[in-house]
Amino acid sequence: MTATLHIDWTRCDGRGLCTELLAGVLVRDDWGYPVARGRQGAERTDVPTRPSDADAARDAVSLCPKLALSLRDPASGGPQRRR
Amino acid sequence: MSPMPGVLPQPPLPNAQPLARLLAAGAEAGYARHVDTFGPLDPDAVAPGLLNLLDASGLTGRGGAAFATWRKALATSQSGRKRLVPARPVVIANGAEGEPLSFKDRTLLAHAPHLVIDGLLAVTRAVSGTQMYLYAPAASLPGVQEAVSGHPGGRRIQLVESPETFISGEASAVVNSIATGSAIPLDKGRRLSDTGLKGRPTLVLNVETLAHVALIARFGADWFREVGTPTDPGTRLLSVSGPGPCPDVVLEVPGGARLTDVVQSAGMDPASLSAVLVGGYHGRWVRPAAYVLSPRGPAGHVVRPGAGVIHALGAEQCGLGATAGIVAYLAGQSARQCGPCMFGLPAMAGIFNRIAAGEQDPRLPEELGRLGTLVSGRGACHHPDGTAQLISSALEVFADDVRSHLTGRCSGSGSWTP
Ligand code: SF4
Numbered sequence A: 001m002t003a004t005l006h007i008d009w010t011r012c013d014g015r016g017l018c019t020e021l022l023a024g025v026l027v028r029d030d031w032g033y034p035v036a037r038g039r040q041g042a043e044r045t046d047v048p049t050r051p052s053d054a055d056a057a058r059d060a061v062s063l064c065p066k067l068a069l070s071l072r073d074p075a076s077g078g079p080q081r082r083r
Numbered sequence B: 001m002s003p004m005p006g007v008l009p010q011p012p013l014p015n016a017q018p019l020a021r022l023l024a025a026g027a028e029a030g031y032a033r034h035v036d037t038f039g040p041l042d043p044d045a046v047a048p049g050l051l052n053l054l055d056a057s058g059l060t061g062r063g064g065a066a067f068a069t070w071r072k073a074l075a076t077s078q079s080g081r082k083r084l085v086p087a088r089p090v091v092i093a094n095g096a097e098g099e100p101l102s103f104k105d106r107t108l109l110a111h112a113p114h115l116v117i118d119g120l121l122a123v124t125r126a127v128s129g130t131q132m133y134l135y136a137p138a139a140s141l142p143g144v145q146e147a148v149s150g151h152p153g154g155r156r157i158q159l160v161e162s163p164e165t166f167i168s169g170e171a172s173a174v175v176n177s178i179a180t181g182s183a184i185p186l187d188k189g190r191r192l193s194d195t196g197l198k199g200r201p202t203l204v205l206n207v208e209t210l211a212h213v214a215l216i217a218r219f220g221a222d223w224f225r226e227v228g229t230p231t232d233p234g235t236r237l238l239s240v241s242g243p244g245p246c247p248d249v250v251l252e253v254p255g256g257a258r259l260t261d262v263v264q265s266a267g268m269d270p271a272s273l274s275a276v277l278v279g280g281y282h283g284r285w286v287r288p289a290a291y292v293l294s295p296r297g298p299a300g301h302v303v304r305p306g307a308g309v310i311h312a313l314g315a316e317q318c319g320l321g322a323t324a325g326i327v328a329y330l331a332g333q334s335a336r337q338c339g340p341c342m343f344g345l346p347a348m349a350g351i352f353n354r355i356a357a358g359e360q361d362p363r364l365p366e367e368l369g370r371l372g373t374l375v376s377g378r379g380a381c382h383h384p385d386g387t388a389q390l391i392s393s394a395l396e397v398f399a400d401d402v403r404s405h406l407t408g409r410c411s412g413s414g415s416w417t418p
């Protein structure tokens, strides 16, 4: 069971903290915004993560300065937001 | 279902004949002529079976995404009921038409507003909704206001003006515009069918979709399916524009119509065209010969009509110049809230323009491909993906022109005015 990391593009300002915390999952694009490694389409906005990334993903959610990230547990259904 | 009283049902027409279902009541039809043509519709009477009927009809949204209308309506009505405190849905008729080459929705609102109103009333009743909005550009509102006043069920429909921006008709931009006056898309972390306008389950349907609902509610699913194909039943409106003396025309065509028949019906000779843009600025350039219009099917044979925009390019017009103009426009229409869109689209527009202007750098197409892949899937709306799709279709269809531009052999003027 893997959680998905949702990126709210309307909030993200591309400072790139998440790409450091989750280097295995996210890389920076030309302008500093996160890109999900090896993902296409909708999985670049709702990014599947592995259980081994769970701690780093939680850190990214709580440390993102723009509150642009949220984790969604497929079991619970709805998005879990920090606001 | 046996047809309700009404005059419209006609024998099935051979495919690709111009049809007049939605506009059967004629120019600027008032309520009396509307009822004479189609018969009356009682929203309370049709509401209970309406979603099943829409399912059987196979109606899909005519605003671009071609999602099954019944499914969207059902999701909205269920999410209203499954809450702890049940919430009554909001239904919005979307008449925003920010796409510069689209005019079928304003034509429909001018001539058949009562079908749209009937559809809005019936769907709202079917999903147990309470609030109804009709969102349309300033130019359409006086006519819509008159229609709403002249329709027995129109009183409770609230009219809201849509701005003339490209993205103003995107579903979450519609909700945002009505809620805050700002017609820019919202993050998709939550579905509108769960929590849309004022947190209520919200159903946004294109005005043409609602007009089809009004006809299906009267005449039934089998009648709807008498034209079109099993996978793309019924009809759709197209905004067709093109070169030379050919005026902008709205055509009603059957599902699965051949693109050559469409351009011919609009008075153009397919052989005289260099390419056709199908689906508008987020669509695809194709050579007309081999294609049929349908929301689904193999990409080599089927081209998605999107919101029904068909724009033909004359043989003497430069496809690269035309696309450069469109991409520059699209880059300027980014709502500038999502980084990949805000930076990526102007970057792509700049490179496309360099190719169109004849810069001889063979790496430019590859860089465009890289940027298109980079931005796709990374925005609150489909704008980056739609723009990347348009560009990649231009590079494919105008590949010969790209080669002559890159090698300095293009002799054309490369001019285009949007
Ligand atoms: S940390 Fe937040 S604001 Fe920074 S790049 Fe990541 S998502 Fe964007």
Ligand code: SF4
Binding pocket: A009, B167, B184, B185, B186, B333, B334, B335, B336, B337, B338, B339, B341, B342, B378, B379, B380, B381, B382, B383, B384
């Ligand atoms: S993807 Fe572009 S147009 Fe769409 S919401 Fe984001 S910035 Fe606006």
